[in-house]
Amino acid sequence: MNFSEVFKLSSLLCKFSPDGKYLASCVQYRLVVRDVNTLQILQLYTCLDQIQHIEWSADSLFILCAMYKRGLVQVWSLEQPEWHCKIDEGSAGLVASCWSPDGRHILNTTEFHLRITVWSLCTKSVSYIKYPKACLQGITFTRDGRYMALAERRDCKDYVSIFVCSDWQLLRHFDTDTQDLTGIEWAPNGCVLAVWDTCLEYKILLYSLDGRLLSAYSAYEWSLGIKSVAWSPSSQFLAVGSYDGKVRILNHVTWKMITEFGHPATINNPKIVVYKEAEKSPQLGLGCLSFPPPGAGASPLLSSESKYEIASVPVSLQTLKPVTDRANPKIGIGMLAFSPDSYFLATRNDNIPNAVWVWDIQKLRLFAVLEQLSPVRTFQWDPQQPRLAICTGGSRLYLWSPAGCMSVQVPGEGDFAVLSLCWHLSGDSMALLSKDHVCLCFLETEAAVSTACRQLGGHT
């Protein structure tokens, strides 16, 4: 494993281009585009204000930089550095901005969700979509970029509009049987739309592309409901994480529940491997003290080491007592993600924040549990293989694969607190983001690991 030098970064804004060639990162009001392989700066754009959001267009030709405070969006072209485009939402304000899948339209949501403005980069035309619903996930595009589903709210009722992205024509408009729609998500095959209700009620609805209600599912009543939803890449399964600490898997044929995965705090099954991160403070022997190793090489040695240990069952995981009288209690399944081959599902139960649960979807059972020393911030699957990268806000990167687990210290001066990470689409590298730095981590084949390590040692 190899690490690049660190670059400056602000607001965790760093993204690989969809084609995997470039890396865009923001430093205050500057946008830096680098080559992924050489990490040389290719372009440097200066925006009008501090950038709050960036997004690559699907064809990797444009990058939009949103400055919500100013209600501004600036678009830059990678091919034509001199080309510029500035969209001002004026007094309407701006809360969200995104590309349409064709990479030639920008959808801006105004403040108070008054409307969505669709700006075209090809023509002068501007479209408005009224009544967008202010919710967590109100806009979703199909994977092929043909259709957009938009949650709407009119007359205290929820609606879903399906637009054709090519000409922004309304294809379907239907009301959903929800109290307060919270999210919508297309299945990867673009034919089924999952619509789920507010957390006050457990309800998930499945609509066909043509607006027919395929199925409705509710696990229980009178309790906090759905917290997170994820489609498997094969569109076969829909995983629904809820506040009761369970993940329910629905199938795509009958839309009934196949199984439910509980997340108990104690694991008794001896078949399940529980990886427990253990920290080992380096032994400060007399010899060490008398001959302190000179140079920067000493710092990683002196900092504590961590490694995974296989805990013997029964294992009791650290739990968090949720505060019940506050909104958004820290309970339930807050994160879940399918591996790209749909074989594994990674979940996090928010009241066991240190643990990541990996489920075997083929056998529909728990496969492994990783217990970290600190709460898990993010995890993301390698886009190419079942390999999970986890960060906990510490200076380490954790990787899990069916073969095992490892923790890697991110080298560098001082602590590089990994707050977020994103994989390169090739699965060979990933960007590790700290509060104001970014670092690229290159994963290599097994054979190259040792040499890489040596190089790394020489480098540091």
Place this chain on the structure above:
Amino acid sequence: MGDWMTVTDRGLSSESKTISQYTSEIKMSPSSLYSQQVLCSSIPLSKNVHSFFSAFCTEDNIEQSISYLDQELTTFGFPSLYEESKGKETKRELNIVAVLNCMNELLVLQRKNLLAQENVETQNLKLGSDMDHLQSCYSKLKEQLETSRREMIGLQERDRQLQCKNRSLHQLLKNEKDEVQKLQNIIASRATQYNHDMKRKEREYNKLKERLHQLVMNKKDKKIAMDILNYVGRADGKRGSWRTGKTEARNEDEMYKILLNDYEYRQKQILMENAELKKVLQQMKKEMISLLSPQKKKPRERVDDSTGTVISDVEEDAGELSRESMWDLSCETVREQLTNSIRKQWRILKSHVEKLDNQVSKVHLEGFNDEDVISRQDHEQETEKLELEIQQCKEMIKTQQQLLQQQLATACDDDTTSLLRDCYLLEEKERLKEEWSLFKEQKKNFERERRSFTEAAIRLGLERKAFEEERASWLKQQFLNMTTFDHQNSENVKLFSAFSGSSDWDNLIVHSRQPQKKPHSVSNGSPVCMSKLTKSLPASPSTSDFCQTRSCVSEHSSINVLNITPEEIKPNQVGGECTNQKWSVASRPGSQEGCYSGCSLTYTNSHVEKDDLP
């Protein structure tokens, strides 16, 4: 009489008081007196009585005591002690007979009473013990009753408590249920209220939004604008198309196309899955058929017709379904056949399995219940097993024995040896004893045989000697014959007579007698065995054989022999007490001689026989 009178007269005044006292006492408490008497043992009683009477009756008060007794007795219904008085004035006479009778009766009565008393006593004792027993029983039962009553009370109390608890729990449950219901109602009402409020708020919010929208949008905000250097081309390189009805239709078409594609894809997948499943089904079917076919013949004969036909159907179906074309048919047509055949096969399999189960259970039942009927196989197996076990045991015993012997050999201490000797198993001892006896018998047999052998050898030696002599004589005779015929006869006779001279002859007899007698004397215990042994010897000429040959020969040359030997035989006959055996033995040499002389043929035969002997 006079004495009596005087006696009564004397002590009348002094004793009358005591008597009256006594009588009154008796009258007052006869039972107490009786019991007093009863309580006393027989000897002291008699003493008591004696002393009592002595006190009661003195010389002086005989009359009074008699009269008193009479009175007493009459009151008890005895005849009067006095003779019937003729007149009132005349003095009554004591009737001794009556007295004696009375006494006797009293004694009898006394005895009876004693007996009765004894009986009563024993009964009383019995009853007392019974009573005791019953009382103890009663007390025990009472205790038991008490404890059980206490227990019952305790249980009742517990039951009551539990019931109370149950009631309270029920109440609690009910309360909880009510609470839950209430809470649910509250939640529901809150929810509706919340929704209502939300709606209200949302409406307000919407109004505000609308207002804002109008304000913001209608202002013709110059700021809302896009500042772009130049418009870029579309990603697909096409130009944007106008929105028309056509595009709408096209969009619809496309949407449906996408949906159709998806459905087609899914159908394809399902078809593939179906095909896979069908393949598996087919394979299963084949396997089932192959599995069931070996039993097909038997069950068809045994099991009722229905299954038989089913099997034949199955076969047909299998034949039909194995055709590839069947798979391409749509499900509806194939399904029925397929499911039917599968069902049938399944039924067969099921029945088969059930049958097997039944068999197994039956076997079990037979094994457990019908102990009389043990199958031959089982029996044989069992015996085999047992035999094996016996073998193993034997081996073990052998090894043990060896070990013991080893130990014996190594440890020569007297104590240990004695201990070890004691340690020998009884069985082993017995076995050894048996072996020992067998060995002894064998030894005996061997000895017998040896004896017979030696006897035979001796006999043979004798015979050989005789034969040699005979041959010599014969050769001589031949020689003589060759010289002169006339001489020969006389010489022969002479020689013969010379040979059978008293000394030689006697000697011969003694020799021949010895072996003959010996076996008789030795084998007194087992003559049968002896004879057998002699018979079994291959070439030893037995006595009976000799007799036969002798008789045979004697027929041939009876005259010759008889003519020659009467004189020689005679002294033998005279000398010994002529038993049959003795005679035959004694006559044998003579007969043999006769044989040899009279018939050369038999001689050569016997010679050959003799040569065979060792």
